[in-house]
Amino acid sequence: MSSPRNYQTQAIILKQIKLGEFDKLLAIYTPEFGKLQALAKGACRPGSKLGGNVEPLTHSLLFLARGRKLDIITQSQTIDGFLGLKSDLWRLSYGFYILELIDLFTMENSVNRPLFDLLLETLHRLNEADNDQIILRYFEFNLLCHLGYRPQLKRCVICNSYLKAQANFFSCRQGGVLCPLCAQKETAAHPLSVDALKVLRLWESCDYTMAVRVKLKPELSWELRQVLQDYIKYHLQQEVKSMRWLEELKKLSLVDSNSSRH
């Protein structure tokens, strides 16, 4: 039996490319089909019924018609527009970063339901809460786990001995933590503190509610950021463009003394 000509799906809009005068080509992430490309015809016209429902950083219910090459969005309804997130420069920029990571790491038509749930919950959390550093780090870590890059955190990757409560090392190439002895042979390993290892082990098994309860000291937060972003860069093998924008913003907030984010 051939697949139906129309179908309905939830989707998070990842990015848009303007096509011609009024149309948009979208990359969307769906729970049932993974990443898809879809055409939103006339979305840039004033008064378009698609309009704001198909802007990036929106969770929408979409009705699509199968086209020869691209599926066409015929109706749309916003489930959550993440308005809180869109009215704050920092959180909006983090949103861009999250969407870009999903877009870069996923292939079209490869279904990954847990990843969709993680993305949706991350955007919800970011929309409501203020502890965005933990949310981002938890997202980065679990993104890697859901994609099959879960680092080994209990035993040394090389000698397989249980890791002791001491300063160990993280190796992107080996995909996990090394004991100090094995780390001497591995040139590209970075030191990993006991606290950082504990937090990563916790995040491996706990949910968001539990994860955001952890209070991170600035140094620990910085360390986790370095480790996770190095690991992301190692697997991605390309630049995350919105990172450059986050760096730009950081310069701005150094001038602005009110901001405690980094």
Next chain:
Amino acid sequence: MSSLAEPVAKLVRELSKLPGIGPKSAQRLTYYLLRSPDEEAKTLAEAILALKEKISLCSICFNITDCDPCPICQDKKRDYSIICVVEKPSDIMPLERTGKYNGVYHVLHGTINPAEGRGPEELKIKELLSRLQNGAVKEVILATNPNIEGETTALYLQRLIVPLGIRVSRLARGLPFGAELEYADDMTLSQALEGRQVFQ
């Protein structure tokens, strides 16, 4: 070897580089020009040349212009204490058509788009800030498009300009004329509600 005469083939090639013009349309245009009077083709060619030779960016507002400063920046009747910031030169025309705005403009030539790696240094933001230094400007109207990139740009500019003690306003967002409430998205509707006005 092409069966077309070289001048014809060349024009077809050049025309088909234009947006929205495929090889068939390019051929049609070429044959139209071949049949049309010499004068018409000459005027078109001159118009294209003049476009590249005479048009430059206004040194004050960065609108496209054939004289520097542009007619709007030169106009003595305009209110120089209000600057309306737009994304691209073609955004000025519709604002002028309303006849409701008497201030001056500033064209950014793009928006901040983190996803494409386009940052503020690629826009005319530094130039805008230096225009605000002399203290003559009382208000900046952010008229970037109401989409996610326009919003990012507006939030960034707000952050830069508010500390200078200058009033920053944003074009009202809400329902466009001729739209239906039933199909409006959440963001538009909630902003339309927040920005509602007394009806008298």
